[in-house]
Amino acid sequence: MNLRILKKLSKRAAPYLAALGDRREQFRAEQGENYHGLIIRDRTDWERSWCHPSHHIGWHREGEMYCVEARKGYRYMVRMPSHPLKGTIMVGAMEGYYEPEWDEETAYGALRTIVIDRFTCWEAIFAEDDRPCMTRDLSTVSKLFAAADEMVAYSRRQAA
Known part of the structure; x- marks a missing residue:
């Protein structure tokens, strides 16, 4: 969903x-004020933000965020949307x-x-x-x- x-x-x-x-x-x-409390598995809706190069690639904080390495060595965090x-x-x-x-x-x-x-x-x-x-x-x-x-x-x- x-x-x-x-x-x-x-x-x-x-x-x-x-x-x-x-x-x-x-x-x-x-916009950004309410919380749904459901698990949204569709990754197209996941929130993205830049990640510091010192972060290791993988899950952080018990599965809340995931650090991904994109092209040219840039890293970014993805997380399930909460709003x-x-x-x-x-x-x-x-x-x-x-x-x-x-x-x-x-x-x-x-x-x-x-x-x-x-x-x-x-x-x-x-x-x-x-x-x-x-x-x-x-x-x-x-x-x-x-x-x-x-x-x-x-x-x-x-x-x-």
Whole structure:
């Protein structure tokens, strides 16, 4: 997934959140101000900066940055982006009791969490497997949105 796809999926996921009862504030991301908290593997979106020649080539800081040697001996650092594109739909709220802090994520990340939590069998943790199992295949984005459609339809039937 790249940042452009994340922006489109967040726009698509925003109406589902309201229908599923997520009452957090929805807003558009500002350039460099918000954090998405997801892993973006598409290297075309990775942030690049120059690297000092004394840095050795390889991963730094537990996989956050990677020093690469380009043509003519120049070195530069690449790292996964932590900021979404400007205009990406985000959800956020103040969370905490004694010292509340602002917590935010993309609308797609929030919907993904809700759907995966709904279709996870937590009783398997106490069995011999010692890890939760999925009760439904959510391996692709289309399957995730199909499950969200069913969840919204079910909640509307229960409300009527």
